[in-house]
Amino acid sequence: MNAAPLLDVDALTMRFGGLLAVDTLSFTAFKHDITAIIGPNGAGKTTVFNCLTGFYRPSAGRLGLHRDDRIMALERMDGWRIARDGGVARTFQNIRLFPGMTVLENLMVAQHKTLMRASGWTLGGLFGIGPYRGAEKAGIEKARLWLERIGLLTSADLDAGTLPYGAQRRLEIARAMCTDPLLLCLDEPAAGLNPRESAELNQLLLAIRERDKIGILLIEHDMKVVMGISDRIVVLDYGRKIAEGTPAEIRANPAVIKAYLGEPEA
Amino acid sequence: MSYFLQQLINGLALGAIYGLIAIGYTMVYGIIGMINFAHGEIYMIGAFVSLITFLVLGLVGISYIPLALTIVLISAVGFTSFYGWTVERIAYRPLRGSFRLAPLISAIGMSIFLQNYVQLLQGARVKTLPPVIQGGFQLMETNGFVVQVSYLQLMIVGVTVALMAGFTVMIAATPLGRAQRACEQDMTMAALLGINVDRTISTTFVIGAALAAVAGMMVTMYYGVIDFFIGFLAGMKAFTAAVLGGIGSLPGAMLGGLLIGLIEAFWSGYFSSAYKDVAVFGILILVLILRPSGLLGRPEIEKV
Numbered sequence: 001m002n003a004a005p006l007l008d009v010d011a012l013t014m015r016f017g018g019l020l021a022v023d024t025l026s027f028t029a030f031k032h033d034i035t036a037i038i039g040p041n042g043a044g045k046t047t048v049f050n051c052l053t054g055f056y057r058p059s060a061g062r063l064g065l066h067r068d069d070r071i072m073a074l075e076r077m078d079g080w081r082i083a084r085d086g087g088v089a090r091t092f093q094n095i096r097l098f099p100g101m102t103v104l105e106n107l108m109v110a111q112h113k114t115l116m117r118a119s120g121w122t123l124g125g126l127f128g129i130g131p132y133r134g135a136e137k138a139g140i141e142k143a144r145l146w147l148e149r150i151g152l153l154t155s156a157d158l159d160a161g162t163l164p165y166g167a168q169r170r171l172e173i174a175r176a177m178c179t180d181p182l183l184l185c186l187d188e189p190a191a192g193l194n195p196r197e198s199a200e201l202n203q204l205l206l207a208i209r210e211r212d213k214i215g216i217l218l219i220e221h222d223m224k225v226v227m228g229i230s231d232r233i234v235v236l237d238y239g240r241k242i243a244e245g246t247p248a249e250i251r252a253n254p255a256v257i258k259a260y261l262g263e264p265e266a
Numbered sequence: 267m268s269y270f271l272q273q274l275i276n277g278l279a280l281g282a283i284y285g286l287i288a289i290g291y292t293m294v295y296g297i298i299g300m301i302n303f304a305h306g307e308i309y310m311i312g313a314f315v316s317l318i319t320f321l322v323l324g325l326v327g328i329s330y331i332p333l334a335l336t337i338v339l340i341s342a343v344g345f346t347s348f349y350g351w352t353v354e355r356i357a358y359r360p361l362r363g364s365f366r367l368a369p370l371i372s373a374i375g376m377s378i379f380l381q382n383y384v385q386l387l388q389g390a391r392v393k394t395l396p397p398v399i400q401g402g403f404q405l406m407e408t409n410g411f412v413v414q415v416s417y418l419q420l421m422i423v424g425v426t427v428a429l430m431a432g433f434t435v436m437i438a439a440t441p442l443g444r445a446q447r448a449c450e451q452d453m454t455m456a457a458l459l460g461i462n463v464d465r466t467i468s469t470t471f472v473i474g475a476a477l478a479a480v481a482g483m484m485v486t487m488y489y490g491v492i493d494f495f496i497g498f499l500a501g502m503k504a505f506t507a508a509v510l511g512g513i514g515s516l517p518g519a520m521l522g523g524l525l526i527g528l529i530e531a532f533w534s535g536y537f538s539s540a541y542k543d544v545a546v547f548g549i550l551i552l553v554l555i556l557r558p559s560g561l562l563g564r565p566e567i568e569k570v
Contacts, residue, residue, distance in 0.1 A: 053458060084460030098451045101444075108441075109448045110459045115441040179459055 005066055006031045006215040007052075007183055012061035014047050014239075021047040023239040024061070029183070029232075031066075034209055034216045036226045038250075039236035040259060045219045046093065047239075049185050052217075053090050054079030067182060084113050089176035090185040093219075095168045099161025103152060103171060106160050107143035110178035115139055146174040150204065166197040170204065177208065183215045184208070190222040198222060202229050227251070235259065268408045273535040274528070275405075279419040279488070281527020282426035286481040287504035288511070288519035289433065290474030296450050296514040297470050298362070303373040304353055306501015307380035308475045312346040312482025313492045314384060317395055320486070331399065342479040349380075350475025354468055377497075384494040392493045395486055422484045429477060430520055437516060446470060450514075499543070503530075506550040512563020521561060 007029040014022040022044040029035040037045045051058045054077060063074040065086050072086050082088050098106055108115070118135030147153045150170040155163060160171060169189060176184055189205075190198045206229055209216060220226050226233065226247070233250045235243040237259040243250055250256055287309050294302045319341040323334050357376045361368045402416035437443035445466045448456040457463050485500070486492055507526040511518025526546055533545040553560065 055454075078457075079454075080457040080460055080462050083458050084462075090458055096452055096455045098448050098455070100451055101447060105444060105447075109444050109456070109461070112441055112445055113460050116445075119441050175459070 004031045005029070006033075007066070007217070008062070008064040008071075009048070010062040010064065012048065012051060012063065013059045014044070014051055014056060015059040020239050022051070022058075022236075025236070025239070025241050027234045027241060027244055029215055029217055031215050032209060032213050033231040034205065034218055034229050036218045036220060036230040036233045037236060038220065038226055038233060039242075042238075043236040044239040045236055046187060048236075049090060049187055049217070049219065051075065052082075052185060053088055054082045065183065083179060087180065087182035088185065089179045089181035089183070091169075091172045091176055091187060091189060093187045093191060095165075095172055097160040097168055097172055097175070099159065101160060102157050103147065103160050103163065104140070104143055104156040106171060106175050107146060107178045108139055110175045111139045111142065113179070143178060146178060149207070150174050166193055166200075169193065169197075169201070173204065173208075177212065181214060183217060185217045185219075187219045188221065189218070190220055190225045198225060201225065205229055268406060268411045268413045269535065271405065272411075272413045273531045275413070275415055275419060276535075277528035277531030278524070279422045279527070280531055281524035282423050283481045283485055283488075283523075284500070284504050284507045284526050285520045285523025286426055286429065286477045287500060288507040288523045289430075289516065290478050291505050291508040292511070292513055292516060292519040293446075293470050293474050295508070296516075297446055297467055298358075298369075299366075300358070300369045301373065301505065301513075302358075302471075302474075303370070303501070303505075304357070304376035304380060305474065305478060306497035306499075306504070307377050307384075308346060308350050308353070308497070309478035309482045309500055309504075310384065310492070310494065310497030311349050311380065312342050312475075312479030313486045313496060314388060314393075314482075314494075315345045315479070316342045316483035316486045317393055317492060320395055320398065334398070338483060339480070342483045343476045346479035346482070347472045347475045350471045350478075351468055353380075354471040359464065359467075377501075381494055381497065388494060390494065392491050395490050395492075397490060398487050418484075418488055422488065425480065425484065429480065433473075433477070434516065442466070442469060503543075503546055506546055506553075509550060509560055510553050512560025515560065515562045515564075518560055518562035 005028050009025060009027050012022055012025045013020070025048065037048060039045055047056070050056045052063060052074060054074070058075045061075070064071040065074050065088065067087060074082055074086055074088070077086065098109065101109070115135055119132040144153065147156055150173070152163070152167055152171060155167070160168065163171060173186065173189065190201055193201060202225055205216060208214065218226070218230065230247055233245065233247060234241060235250060235256050242255045242259055243253045245253070287305065290305045290308070291302060294300065294305070316338050319338045320334070323337060328334050328337070353376055357372045358369045361372055399418045399421065402414050402419070405413040405415055407413070437446065445456065445461045448459070448461060449463055449466050453463050485496070503526055504523065507522035508519045509522070510525060511520070511522025526549070529549060530542045530546055534542045
């Protein structure tokens with residue numbers, strides 16, 4: 001596999017009062033890899049994401065993102081900077097589209113950084129001058145490409161909130177991809193999907209890894225998805241890493257089996 | 267008929283001004299869900315800056331009207347925007363994420379502060395400005411009653427229409443407008459897409475203040491008298507306009523402003539100008555009872 005590291009999580013610790021939600025967690029996610037984070041409910045998976053995307057300031061530890069030959073310390077950056085300058089995008093367990101904006105606009109908002117710059121901080125956009133027209137055209141084209149990839153081209157002008165559940169999930173991923181991320185964090189993207197939709201999701205994620213050459217961090221309970229597409233798996237239990245390895249290694253790991261199924265009676 | 271027409275013209279000019287102020291209320295409410303009660307004072311500051319700039323221009327002897335108007339416009343918009351930005355920065359931003367009433371109380375405090383501040387600096391007396399743009403033309407004449415449209419009224423309506431058109435384009439089709447609408451729906455998510463939420467909110471305040479400054483400038487020229495207290499009543503009426511149109515809705519604010527202006531003009535024309543404010547605020551009460559979401563507003567939906 002590709003050996004270039006993308007994200008170094010180094011002794012990440014998140015404490016809420018007396019509760020240790022994440023306990024000295026270290027792992028590395030590689031470029032162009034799908035890294036899954038799995039574990040029983042309450043293991044601290046979403047907390048890791050919240051630290052990564054600036055929701056929480058970690059109690060201790062470092063989050064180093066490799067970008068253009070330098071390392072950005074995500075634990076010290078504001079959320080919007082992590083997204084804009086770091087290139088970390090994320091989706092949520094409970095979908096958070098902008099329901100009152102159209103499908104197309106949801107994808108245009110995600111390209112805020114590029115379009116804002118091209119519009120000369122709004123004035124150019126207001127009068128339709130300067131490089132803005134071209135940039136907006138390119139933005140719409142990019143959004144159209146993504147709508148094609150997720151099969152929503154005919155729904156472009158509908159309000160995002162009116163889409164069926166599975167389509168909203170795919171749109172949320174497309175929106176995250178429109179920010180041009182280096183690292184895409186997906187929080188249970190297969191939750192609530194039927195088997196067919198979940199298979200489509202697998203295809204979409206594999207295609208993103210192949211075509212867009214970015215790293216994906218994946219929290220997921222659906223083992224078909226996890227085992228089917230992950231390159232590496234990190235297993236958490238009570239905030240601690242109990243195993244790390246390829247899907248085959250994880251499947252055979254006794255500590256993992258114990259955490260999921262409990263100890264066999266003697 | 268001609269009397270009716272004259273009231274219509276007066277009402278449109280007045281309504282245009284209310285509409286410009288109302289946009290500031292509705293935009294801020296849309297994006298952070300608070301009523302910026304200091305907005306009327308921002309408008310009052312716009313009027314004062316205009317007056318002072320006019321007087322200074324008179325002193326240095328710039329009498330070419332288009333040039334004078336441009337300079338006053340730039341000065342009023344510039345200073346007033348700065349006030350709008352500062353008020354947000356020191357009175358509202360530190361309270362973001364606090365309980366809902368906190369910024370509202372802060373806004374009322376800011377409003378009182380700004381009134382007293384201008385009163386101290388400029389005195390409590392009414393200030394006057396000699397007419398800058400005079401004249402107009404007669405539209406028609408029936409039974410000795412002349413229907414007049416002044417150039418100033420034309421300018422007020424023209425400027426307002428132009429600003430509102432530009433504003434509508436900005437909200438619908440520029441990245442800033444999209445970011446504002448995104449922040450309105452889900453600030454956290456907007457930040458995760460790389461949008462600087464704090465700056466977007468600041469910009470909203472600046473734009474609201476700039477529009478209020480234009481309104482203040484036009485009122486100064488229209489009536490020729492201002493004092494430190496004009497922001498209160500105008501602000502309340504513009505707020506009524508925003509509620510009437512549906513707070514949070516931009517076309518609503520424009521429509522509401524227009525309706526309030528017309529109601530005021532017709533009430534003064536046909537009943538009694540002493541009770542025009544009663545009529546306007548009576549409307550506010552009726553709207554709140556009969557149609558709380560306003561004419562063009564969407565009913566409030568709980569965010570999940």
